[in-house]
Amino acid sequence: MRKSYYAAHVYMILGVVSGLYYREFTKANDFEGDTQLALIHTHLLALGMLGFLIVLALDKLFQLSGTRLFTAFFWFYNAGIGITVSMMFVHGTETVLGSSVPEAVSMTAGLGHILLTVGLILLFVLLGKRLKEPAAAEAKESASAQTPA
Incomplete structure (x- = not known):
């Protein structure tokens, strides 16, 4: 669970810094118009911070972390955000x-x-x-409750 918390925190910081970069870089270059830099702030806050806060809540409910699937999700998702946002940064700066x-x-x-x-x-x-697991456990409990001992 800590990985999700730390990821959300890092994305929050990067999101705020990217908004500052966009504002100051376009102002310093007297740029008016559309650029990818304007979107980085939102992408980092929505996909990164909010996304991992939601994953953190889901992890608390369904014990997602500590599994191979969660580890794979975590690294694929972070790599995807990193590459996407980096290319937005390059495109916007250019x-x-x-x-x-x-x-x-x-x-x-x-x-x-x-x-x-x-x-x-x-x-x-x-x-x-994870959603199937509790249903299977409940079915076992109800079946054993119906069987006379």
């Missing part, structure tokens, strides 16, 4: 500086989104398994 954005940036960002998707699939598989 846009503000007036440079052309290499095509590899978009392709790498796509890889980040794929890793995010894999992480979310792993989380849902793990949740599905």
